[in-house]
Amino acid sequence: MLILKKDGTSYKAEIEKGEKVDFPKVAELLKHTRKSASSLCSIGEGGDFHLQKLDSENTLASQIEPGLLENYVRKSSLYRSIEEELKFILDSTGELVTIVNNQGLVERVSSNCKQIMGIEVDEFVGRSIFELEKSGIVSLSSTKKVLETMREVTITQMTRGNRRLYVQGYPIFNENGSLEKILNISRDVTEESILRERLKQTEREMELLSKEANKDSKDRKIIVKSLKIEEIYYLLNRVAKTDATVLFLGETGVGKGVFAQHLHNVSDRKDSPFINVNCSVLPEHLIESELFGYGKGSFTGANIQGKKGLIEAADHGTLFLDEIGELPLQTQAKLLQVLQEKSFMPIGKTAPVTVDVRFIAATNKNLEEMVEKGEFRSDLYYRLNVVPITVPPLRERQEDIPFLLQHFLEVFNNRYNRSCSLSLEVIEQLTHYRWPGNVRELQNVIERIVITSPKLSIELTDLPPSMRRINSYSNSAETGNESLKDRMDRCEKEILLETIKKSKNLYEMSKFLKQDISTISRKLKKHNLTLQ
Numbered sequence: 159m160l161i162l163k164k165d166g167t168s169y170k171a172e173i174e175k176g177e178k179v180d181f182p183k184v185a186e187l188l189k190h191t192r193k194s195a196s197s198l199c200s201i202g203e204g205g206d207f208h209l210q211k212l213d214s215e216n217t218l219a220s221q222i223e224p225g226l227l228e229n230y231v232r233k234s235s236l237y238r239s240i241e242e243e244l245k246f247i248l249d250s251t252g253e254l255v256t257i258v259n260n261q262g263l264v265e266r267v268s269s270n271c272k273q274i275m276g277i278e279v280d281e282f283v284g285r286s287i288f289e290l291e292k293s294g295i296v297s298l299s300s301t302k303k304v305l306e307t308m309r310e311v312t313i314t315q316m317t318r319g320n321r322r323l324y325v326q327g328y329p330i331f332n333e334n335g336s337l338e339k340i341l342n343i344s345r346d347v348t349e350e351s352i353l354r355e356r357l358k359q360t361e362r363e364m365e366l367l368s369k370e371a372n373k374d375s376k377d378r379k380i381i382v383k384s385l386k387i388e389e390i391y392y393l394l395n396r397v398a399k400t401d402a403t404v405l406f407l408g409e410t411g412v413g414k415g416v417f418a419q420h421l422h423n424v425s426d427r428k429d430s431p432f433i434n435v436n437c438s439v440l441p442e443h444l445i446e447s448e449l450f451g452y453g454k455g456s457f458t459g460a461n462i463q464g465k466k467g468l469i470e471a472a473d474h475g476t477l478f479l480d481e482i483g484e485l486p487l488q489t490q491a492k493l494l495q496v497l498q499e500k501s502f503m504p505i506g507k508t509a510p511v512t513v514d515v516r517f518i519a520a521t522n523k524n525l526e527e528m529v530e531k532g533e534f535r536s537d538l539y540y541r542l543n544v545v546p547i548t549v550p551p552l553r554e555r556q557e558d559i560p561f562l563l564q565h566f567l568e569v570f571n572n573r574y575n576r577s578c579s580l581s582l583e584v585i586e587q588l589t590h591y592r593w594p595g596n597v598r599e600l601q602n603v604i605e606r607i608v609i610t611s612p613k614l615s616i617e618l619t620d621l622p623p624s625m626r627r628i629n630s631y632s633n634s635a636e637t638g639n640e641s642l643k644d645r646m647d648r649c650e651k652e653i654l655l656e657t658i659k660k661s662k663n664l665y666e667m668s669k670f671l672k673q674d675i676s677t678i679s680r681k682l683k684k685h686n687l688t689l690q
């Protein structure tokens with residue numbers, strides 16, 4: 159049995175509670191308690207501990223009040239050393255460690271509490287985590303999550319002192335499997351997040367710089383051959399001298415983006431950024447913050463340092479708003495204000511930002527129709543529509559097609575280290591193709607051919623099946639200038655040309671076309687064709 163003294167020291171007596179003891183043992187006990195034998199027999203009220211009166215059979219038992227016991231234990235050297243070790247462990251991790259009981263009351267916290275949480279240890283210990291969350295001392299409690307899920311959790315927390323914490327909460331179960339405590343280890347990642355954000359910003363700037371650097375590269379060359387494109391090109395060179403807003407209209411892939419970039423390149427703003435924003439790609443809930451930026455800690459999930467918007471990033475340069483028809487109505491109102499006043503208020507800021515930006519917009523939608531349906535603000539439409547430029551689809555400017563084919567062939571031959579060439583029939587065929595995806599589709603077709611063709615000389619048969627015949631027929635039909643006979647003759651010639659490529663002799667050709675040899679021979683003669 160352990161005999162405890164008021165000063166916290168202890169004495170271990172070889173006596174068990176209820177054990178019969180002889181007088182030598184009682185004497186030993188007396189020595190330590192410094193009581194006389196007669197007083198020991200009468201101890202029991204108000205002493206360090208209460209001994210039951212020794213009865214006639216010399217039975218000794220001890221009774222210690224619970225409060226007193228706790229006090230003794232706290233003062234004991236063993237307790238003190240465990241306590242010190244635990245404190246040392248909590249403090250030496252460098253992370254904020256909290257131990258919370260299963261009711262959500264904070265039992266312990268490491269001494270860096272003030273530095274990380276912004277409050278003193280004493281203000282933290284003993285308080286309910288629910289109350290701390292309510293009073294905004296912690297933004298999101300990991301303890302609460304552990305209590306809900308009974309599992310290990312990981313969360314990001316913002317403290318009152320604007321520190322960002324990466325918190326891991328661990329449930330600690332007792333041997334019966336019920337939750338005893340929750341251990342939370344929080345790492346202060348504020349500096350890390352700032353650095354990450356700076357890195358992202360630098361990457362964005364690098365991307366802008368590399369775009370700027372590439373803008374005059376060969377890939378960016380603009381093919382201007384047809385009269386329609388020539389007109390646009392020269393109009394842009396004139397408009398570039400002003401700051402007028404330009405609205406590019408036209409189907410997808412016709413080159414609206416290319417012309418917007420050209421307009422910037424030939425303007426006085428060419429040495430400042432050209433910021434290309436695709437309004438259809440930015441998620442609706444982010445579009446405003448991306449365009450206008452925001453101040454420090456404006457909303458949940460925002461960068462704590464605040465962020466410069468794309469409009470501000472385009473200061474002294476050009477902002478190209480591609481797919482402007484996709485801009486939400488609410489953002490349209492804010493954009494109109496920038497166009498009119500050249501200033502705007504970033505989210506969560508109190509001072510307006512003034513910018514000097516040239517605006518260019520583009521869309522493949524019918525904005526007038528959208529205005530009628532109330533999907534696009536009429537005032538913004540008129541503001542953007544100062545210089546409207548419609549870029550025609552490829553099928554309306556076939557003169558450009560052979561030059562575009564040649565241009566992209568060069569680009570991709572260089573890129574993939576090949577020397578592919580197109581036969582005259584291929585050029586002719588592709589010139590009459592409808593190109594629903596316009597220049598972008600043409601570019602992709604040539605890239606695919608250069609990458610996949612085993613041969614260097616590209617023939618009709620190497621074209622994707624959809625481009626080999628049908629479209630040229632329908633396209634010519636659209637022009638409506640040819641008679642039925644002429645069109646049939648032309649088709650016949652194209653079919654013969656294609657079959658010649660894969661036939662060794664007349665016999666094979668007649669088999670392919672399911673015609674007798676004499677008919678094939680006659681038709682070859684008619685079209686002035688020979689079998690090699």
Ligand SMILES: Nc1ncnc2c1ncn2[C@@H]1O[C@H](COP(=O)(O)OP(=O)(O)OP(=O)(O)O)[C@@H](O)[C@H]1O
Nearest residue numbers: 379380381409410411412413414415416522597598
């Ligand atoms: N005249 C041209 N000369 C050279 N390349 C061109 C020309 N027109 C378009 N291109 C190329 O075609 C591709 C599509 O052009 P761009 O992205 O400018 O079209 P867009 O009309 O803006 O399309 P979308 O409406 O889908 O955004 C680009 O890779 C571009 O380089």
